[in-house]
Amino acid sequence: xxxxxxxxxxxxxxxxxxxxxxxxxxxxxxxxxxxxxxxxxxxxxxxxxxxxxxxxxxxxxxxxxxxxxxxxxxxxxxxxxxxxxxxxxxxxxxxxxxxxxxxxxxxxxxxxxxxxxxxxxxxxxxxxxxxxxxxxxxxxxxxxxxxxxxxxxxxxxxxxxxxxxxxxxxxxxxxxxxxxxxxxxxxxxxxxxxxxxxxxxxxxxxxxxxxxxxxxxxxxxxxxxxxxxxxxxxxxxxxxxxxxxxxxxxxxxxxxxxxxxxxxxxxxxxxxxxxxxxxxxxxxxxxxxxxxxxxxxxxxxxxxxxxxxxxxxxxxxxxxxxxxxxxxxxxxxxxxxxxxxxxxxxxxxxxxxxxxxxxxxxxxxxxxxxxxx
Amino acid sequence: xxxxxxxxxxxxxxxxxxxxxxxxxxxxxxxxxxxxxxxxxxxxxxxxxxxxxxxxxxxxxxxxxxxxxxxxxxxxxxxxxxxxxxxxxxxxxxxxxxxxxxxxxxxxxxxxxxxxxxxxxxxxxxxxxxxxxxxxxxxxxxxxxxxxxxxxxxxxxxxxxxxxxxxxxxxxxxxxxxxxxxxxxxxxxxxxxxxxxxxxxxxxxxxxxxxxxxxxxxxxxxxxxxxxxxxxxxxxxxxxxxxxxxxxxxxxxxxxxxxxxxxxxxxxxxxxxxxxxxxxxxxxxxxxxxxxxxxxxxxxxxxxxxxxxxxxxxxxxxxxxxxxxxxxxxxxxxxxxx
Numbered sequence: 001x002x003x004x005x006x007x008x009x010x011x012x013x014x015x016x017x018x019x020x021x022x023x024x025x026x027x028x029x030x031x032x033x034x035x036x037x038x039x040x041x042x043x044x045x046x047x048x049x050x051x052x053x054x055x056x057x058x059x060x061x062x063x064x065x066x067x068x069x070x071x072x073x074x075x076x077x078x079x080x081x082x083x084x085x086x087x088x089x090x091x092x093x094x095x096x097x098x099x100x101x102x103x104x105x106x107x108x109x110x111x112x113x114x115x116x117x118x119x120x121x122x123x124x125x126x127x128x129x130x131x132x133x134x135x136x137x138x139x140x141x142x143x144x145x146x147x148x149x150x151x152x153x154x155x156x157x158x159x160x161x162x163x164x165x166x167x168x169x170x171x172x173x174x175x176x177x178x179x180x181x182x183x184x185x186x187x188x189x190x191x192x193x194x195x196x197x198x199x200x201x202x203x204x205x206x207x208x209x210x211x212x213x214x215x216x217x218x219x220x221x222x223x224x225x226x227x228x229x230x231x232x233x234x235x236x237x238x239x240x241x242x243x244x245x246x247x248x249x250x251x252x253x254x255x256x257x258x259x260x261x262x263x264x265x266x267x268x269x270x271x272x273x274x275x276x277x278x279x280x281x282x283x284x285x286x287x288x289x290x291x292x293x294x295x296x297x298x299x300x301x302x303x304x305x306x307x308x309x310x311x312x313x314x315x316x317x318x319x320x321x322x323x324x325x326x327x328x329x330x331x332x333x334x335x336x337x338x339x340x341x342x343x344x345x346x347x348x349x350x351x352x353x354x355x356x357x358x359x360x361x362x363x364x365x366x367x368x369x370x371x372x373x
Numbered sequence: 374x375x376x377x378x379x380x381x382x383x384x385x386x387x388x389x390x391x392x393x394x395x396x397x398x399x400x401x402x403x404x405x406x407x408x409x410x411x412x413x414x415x416x417x418x419x420x421x422x423x424x425x426x427x428x429x430x431x432x433x434x435x436x437x438x439x440x441x442x443x444x445x446x447x448x449x450x451x452x453x454x455x456x457x458x459x460x461x462x463x464x465x466x467x468x469x470x471x472x473x474x475x476x477x478x479x480x481x482x483x484x485x486x487x488x489x490x491x492x493x494x495x496x497x498x499x500x501x502x503x504x505x506x507x508x509x510x511x512x513x514x515x516x517x518x519x520x521x522x523x524x525x526x527x528x529x530x531x532x533x534x535x536x537x538x539x540x541x542x543x544x545x546x547x548x549x550x551x552x553x554x555x556x557x558x559x560x561x562x563x564x565x566x567x568x569x570x571x572x573x574x575x576x577x578x579x580x581x582x583x584x585x586x587x588x589x590x591x592x593x594x595x596x597x598x599x600x601x602x603x604x605x606x607x608x609x610x611x612x613x614x615x616x617x618x619x620x621x622x623x624x625x626x627x628x629x630x631x632x633x634x635x636x637x638x639x640x641x642x643x644x645x646x647x648x649x650x651x652x653x654x655x656x657x658x659x660x661x662x663x664x665x666x667x668x669x670x671x672x673x674x675x676x677x678x679x680x681x682x683x684x685x686x687x688x689x690x691x692x693x694x695x696x697x698x699x700x701x702x703x704x705x706x707x708x709x710x711x
Contacts, residue, residue, distance in 0.1 A: 041425045044467040051476035054483045058621075067424055067463070074427025081380070081389070081440065082428045084421075100621075107617045111610060112507055115514065144430070146389060147382035147438040196387070350385035350436070 027079040027345070030295075032338040035331040037075035039324035045071055046323040058100075062093035076334055078145065079345055087142040128167070129159030140193055148196040148348045154188070162188040179209040186283045195289055196348040204286040212278040220271045227267065231260045266308060273304035284337060290348075293340040298333070306332055374398075375450035377443055381406035384436035394439065396450035404439070415451075422460020423448065425467070487622060488645060493652070496614035500607040505551030508610070512574025516557065519578070523565050527558035529581050534558050540590065541577065544597050544664060552604055556597075567682060571600035573609035587678055594668075595661050595675035602660025608653040612646070619645050654697045679703055 049064035066089045073085040102120075110117040133154045140150040162184045170177045183206040190202040234256070277300040284296035310325035339345075374395060381390045381404065392406020396415075403412045419432040423444055431439040441447050448461070466472045527534070538556050545554030552575035561568050561580035570578040577600040579593075587593045603609075619642050661675050697703075 037425070044473045045425060047473055047476045047480060048463065048466050051480045051483075054480060054487075070421070070424045071427060074424065084430045086430075103617070103621075107613065111511070111613050144438075146387040147385070148387045196385075346386075346388040348387040 030340045033334045034077040035334040039327045043323040062089040084144040129163040151194045154192040179213040183209040197351040198290045201288045216275040270304045274300040295338045297336045380440040382438045423464040496611040500610045508573040512572045512576045515572045524559040571603040591674035592678040598661035598664040599657045602657035
């Protein structure tokens with residue numbers, strides 16, 4: 001195929017400016033990530049996953065996870081090339097077989113010896129660094145881009161300061177150290193990651209994290225005050241007046257209570273989106289991989305709108321729009337990222353890697369540990 | 374013979390080389406890329422099964438890899454190969470409209486059956502396997518917690534308490550399982566008002582306000598029998614079991630455990646639990662009705678009390694999120710046995 005350019009015609013493969021359109025890997029400079037998945041295509045994969053998971057009493061869920069991740073990785077393109085997810089479903093199944101009895105034991109303890117389920121959390125705390133390392137290593141060593149595998153090099157001891165000492169500091173300072181923990185967490189997850197033999201580096205500063213958390217807290221307080229004033233005024237106007245006339249409509253006050261509860265939840269969603277936007281953009285901008293630099297241009301309002309409309313769509317569709325919501329939010333988050341590769345992406349060399357069990361990742365998933373980038 | 378465009382990555386590098394692969398079905402793959410021209414037996418290659426239309430990765434024995442974007446052509450080329458059969462079968466399920474629609478219908482039916490019959494039956498089965506003595510631990514801690522938060526000491530006269538306790542012993546004695554029943558008097562002035570509570574160990578709490586609201590002893594007996602019904606049917610244990618399995622079910626359906634704890638996942642969980650809770654109330658009502666008729670109580674004291682409670686506090690209007698069924702419906706059920 002020949003392509004018209006300012007300098008005449010040239011084979012597409014040799015045209016760096018045309019790489020995004022042709023999908024041919026040849027790029028240098030700033031390259032955005034693309035997401036080429038579609039809701040209709042993913043719906044089919046999703047519904048078959050759900051159906052087989054139910055029919056096999058959950059056994060298939062491990063295969064379902066691999067198929068889902070292979071779809072999302074494969075639809076993510078950088079310089080025309082897809083990412084690949086290569087996890088073995090049997091490893092994930094083993095991880096889940098460890099998690100489910102633990103969950104059952106946890107629930108049983110809560111019933112038979114109430115109060116003692118705290119012991120699970122106490123026992124889990126020293127395991128946290130191990131879980132994070134295992135989970136991260138499983139996820140990254142099963143991610144491949146252009147025949148080069150990602151990796152995560154950290155031991156339990158490496159993770160102890162970040163995931164045991166600093167969390168204790170957070171507890172002692174009643175949460176004041178949390179932005180510092182978030183900084184340390186991101187630094188650890190970036191610095192220990194590698195792509196082949198190439199190492200990621202992080203140049204962020206803790207001060208910025210404090211600034212962002214302060215901004216989110218400020219937005220929350222300001223919004224809360226405004227909302228309470230408006231609702232208070234509304235209540236004074238509509239509810240208090242009939243009381244003077246001797247008829248209090250309880251339905252109205254109940255409705256108002258519901259309404260303000262929903263409004264508050266929506267507002268909290270906005271604050272979460274704001275914080276996520278600020279932190280994610282900052283972390284990407286301060287991450288490098290050898291000569292590669294990263295950029296993320298998430299917008300808090302757009303992210304908030306995606307969160308909100310996804311939630312509504314899922315509720316209204318009784319779950320049937322889950323695939324649509326998943327594709328939509330993946331597309332937005334992925335396409336906000338771009339990579340600056342002054343010398344292209346061809347010079348990476350594969351590193352060593354060993355097989356990793358999935359138990360850590362499955363437990364971490366279950367505890368809702370947010371350790372993804 | 375099929376020839377496909379491929380991107381070839383030499384062992385251990387990220388340097389893409391454009392080339393083409395020629396597949397002899399069932400036998401071998403010939404790769405031409407740059408100055409490479411090699412043949413590999415298909416049995417030596419690791420070929421990813423197809424997912425949607427994402428490019429597939431083929432790993433060569435020497436650590437090199439191929440990326441092939443033309444999935445349909447690759448499927449044709451590999452059509453004679455037995456290996457990877459499961460993956461191909463899955464893709465076929467996902468790509469046909471009829472099987473996708475079938476999966477959707479089957480999922481809806483299975484979820485409905487699980488929620489309606491499967492989970493309650495399984496929870497009931499487990500609850501029967503747990504001996505009632507196991508419930509004993511829950512009572513005292515639960516009561517202490519309630520005393521600190523919702524309840525205050527009763528102001529009923531001691532002789533009234535004695536006669537109510539005697540009444541309760543008769544009802545509880547008829548339960549006849551391993552629970553140690555005990556009646557406790559409290560005031561609900563701090564918030565819960567006219568109410569009665571059952572703790573799984575067999576402790577039943579009656580508020581002064583409820584005793585005052587009751588028009589006669591039969592109405593008090595009806596409430597006591599209702600609470601004893603909760604204990605005997607092991608409703609606390611069953612609701613814990615059902616709650617945990619609903620969380621797992623939502624996680625299984627969405628394929629994401631974190632989703633079950635999010636807003637969109639939480640509301641269905643809440644609705645299902647409210648539904649189960651109403652089911653338990655109906656069961657306890659049925660137990661009370663049964664006890665009353667067996668003991669020759671005339672009329673409908675539970676219905677009468679519920680009606681007064683409803684007028685008194687606006688309690689029992691029903692709705693999606695209500696933990697109890699609407700009062701009219703409960704009275705109706707009490708009026709027409711079975």
